[in-house]
Amino acid sequence: MSLLTLCYIIASVTFIIGLKMLSNPATARNGNLIAAAGMTMAIFGTIFLYSYYEEGVDKPLGNYVWIFGGIIVGSIIGTLAAKRVKMTAMPQMVSMFNGMGGACAALISMVEYDHIIHHTNGEGQTGLLIVILLGLIIGSVSFAGSMIAWGKLDGKIKDFAFPGQHIVNILILLAIVGLSVYLAVNFSPDQSYIFYTILALSLIYGLFFVFPIGGADMPVVISLLNSFTGVAAACGGFLYDNKVMLTGGILVGAAGTLLTVLMCRAMNRSLTNVLIGSFGGGKKGVAGSGSKDQGAVKEITLSDAAVVMSYANKVMIVPGYGLAVAQAQHACHELEKLLDSKGVEVKYAIHPVAGRMPGHMNVLLAEADVPYEKLLEMEQANEEFPTTDVVLILGANDVVNPAAKSDPASPIYGMPILDVEQAKTVIVNKRSMKPGYAGIENDLFFRPKTSMLFGDAKKVLQDLATEIKSI
Amino acid sequence: MLEWISANQQIIYIVILMIFVGIEVIGRVPSVLHTPLMSGANAIHGVVIIGAIIVMGKAESDNILALVLGFLAVIVGTLNVVGGFVVTDRMLEMFKKKKKN
Incomplete structure (x- = not known):
């Protein structure tokens, strides 16, 4: 029993250290592994060393076939599910x-x-x-x-x-x-x-x-x-x-x-x-108000968008859930490199809750090898928008909705947003005019500075790259 | 009440101290790490699997209900632990790649 106690103490310490390391980007991965090691030790310690007091004697645990059967079944399903899940579906996997x-x-x-x-x-x-x-x-x-x-x-x-x-x-x-x-x-x-x-x-x-x-x-x-x-x-x-x-x-x-x-x-x-x-x-009632009389949205063609972007000094990309769904992170990085080679400064503005989880966009862009220093946090990005020529919004919606600043009746009122309207031009890529995940209309799409580029993010980015190459 | 407190004082001390430790260790986490941290914490509460193993190991072989429920508990508990750690590792793998650049 005393050996088990030692196992448990060590495991408890690994949990605390693991959590601590998980809250720092440099040590996070090792923190996770340390906690996992502690957990493994606690589990096997319990199986082999645990005993309980019943009818006057200490008894070891029985039913090893059931225990190991359950652990094997759970491990196989758990590993497969966790390995196969797409990046976009990780949040629901955690749930x-x-x-x-x-x-x-x-x-x-x-x-x-x-x-x-x-x-x-x-x-x-x-x-x-x-x-x-x-x-x-x-x-x-x-x-x-x-x-x-x-x-x-x-x-x-x-x-x-x-x-x-x-x-x-x-x-x-x-x-x-x-x-x-x-x-x-x-x-x-x-x-x-x-x-x-x-x-x-x-x-x-x-x-x-x-x-x-x-x-x-x-x-x-x-x-x-x-x-x-x-x-x-x-x-x-x-x-x-x-x-x-x-x-x-x-x-x-x-x-x-x-x-x-x-x-x-x-x-x-x-x-x-x-x-x-x-x-x-109250969501539906709010969604209707004030968005119907906005008039039509303005569309931009691929070649126009390509021209505008290649002759810009600074382009800011605002990624959102649409980018994750379309798995367009690699296409996005290609476009960024292409623009970069033409002397255009390209950066990413990352809203803390863009996508379905905080940090979702960072993980996604990191997967495509986008350099860390190109990712700007919201405050930095908002400082740079006034000097930005073109903002390219890729499937983000609620995080750039000006209603969060101006409309007290909006359900997202008070949420800090990326102030993309400070830039000279805003190009919005979306699949359709459907509202974002919060289910509310976005006035940004109707503003004079904004033009829409409809289509799947990945295809649009690839086509944009082709257009830019031919300029 | 007072009797209960003195009978369980060890446990009560642990609870109080762990509340403070839990709050303290993640107090300065950057928002980028919110998701992996949540996922890692999710895997850690999979420690509930230990209860499932104890339940399973104590079940009498003629108690079908205990055997079946215990078996289910071991499976879902393992899912929580293994799936939780693997998903977290996959998320963090991408952060690591970034550092090399």
């Missing part, structure tokens, strides 16, 4: 894995509850029951919520809200708390139906909690659910008096909560605003 952790916590609670029913009469089990119920509730909410977040990011599930949903949510939550308190205090083995009602209500709560939140806010929600799962894992630590589960769980719970707040801050919004804000319910 999916997070949901699996929540499900794991809920399943543990179900087995332990079953154990209590069959082996005790509930005397003096109140503390244990509370921990089991907490693990069940938080785990199920996290599981159901993560699945919805996954579906939304994958485009399988649309935003869904009904009038009075917040009230219904609060009632469900009260019911969950009420039933749990009742069960913990008045436990008797024949009350399993209450336990399963709590399970069902928690799952429904998880669904209703995420359903109305707009797709653009999913990263924040996933981060929040991530910290929920951390707390659910910590419940397991309470349950088995297992310090490594407790350490890892609470660590992620705390770090995840802070990360959620940091993400909200990057969008200049409060967490409350994200969770019960205007993205869900």
Whole structure:
């Protein structure tokens, strides 16, 4: 047992060091590997060294076939899924894995509850029951919520809200708390139906909690659910008096909560605003106002765009989700090199929440070997727009929407944006006039400086490169 | 209540200290790393797999419910751990490439 304790202590330390290293670009990858090594040690230590006290003797764990079977199946599916997922789909993958952790916590609670029913009469089990119920509730909410977040990011599930949903949510939550308190205090083995009602209500709560939140806010929600799962894992630590589960769980719970707040801050919004804000319910009404009488948009031909860009001094590229969807990062880098060879200064303006996740664009452009120093953060980029000749927007929308500055009724009002209108010309590449992920119209497209270049980002970039070469 | 606190004081100390450690270690993360950090933290809470292994290892061989639920728990827990670390590594791989330039 003492060797196992040592394993757990080392694993806990690797988690802390791993997280610390993950928050610095230079050490992040090693941090991840260190935490993974610690985790591996904790897992195998548990399998081979764990023993529990029952009927007066210490017993080792059994069912090795089941344990290794489960680990092998999980490892194969997990590795394949994580290796095969496209860059664009990574956010939903994280959400999916997070949901699996929540499900794991809920399943543990179900087995332990079953154990209590069959082996005790509930005397003096109140503390244990509370921990089991907490693990069940938080785990199920996290599981159901993560699945919805996954579906939304994958485009399988649309935003869904009904009038009075917040009230219904609060009632469900009260019911969950009420039933749990009742069960913990008045436990008797024949009350399993209450336990399963709590399970069902928690799952429904998880669904209703995420359903109305707009797709653009999913990263924040996933981060929040991530910290929920951390707390659910910590419940397991309470349950088995297992310090490594407790350490890892609470660590992620705390770090995840802070990360959620940091993400909200990057969008200049409060967490409350994200969770019960205007993205869900009132969105459609807002979207209609003030965008209909804007008149027609102006289109630009490929050759005109090529000419404008090759004779510019400075071109700023604003990448967005459209670039990720079209997998156009390599085509984008080609165009950038081509312009560079013609003496045009090319830089990228990266909004912190461009794409579906903070950092999404950095990762994507890094994949195409775009040099780090060409990526400007929002503040730097906004300083350089006034001296920029051409801004090329590739599938970005909400992050350049002037309504965030000018229209207090807009759901994204207050979010800092890239001030592209400071530049001399703005060329917007989009597939169609469909609104962005927040579901709101963008006045920028109707402004006199702006011209539209419709089409798939990858094809447009390749065609642009061909045109520029022929000039 | 006071009895409960003194009976569980070790655990309570760990919880309090870990809350501060968790907040402290990621306090200065640049927004570029928000996604990989979330993904890495996601993999770390996969430590819940240890609970699943304990549940599975303790299940009596005639208790079908415990065996099936425990088995499922081990699978989904492993998915969380393995998938979480691999996805994070894939995200960070791209950051590393960037440094060489």
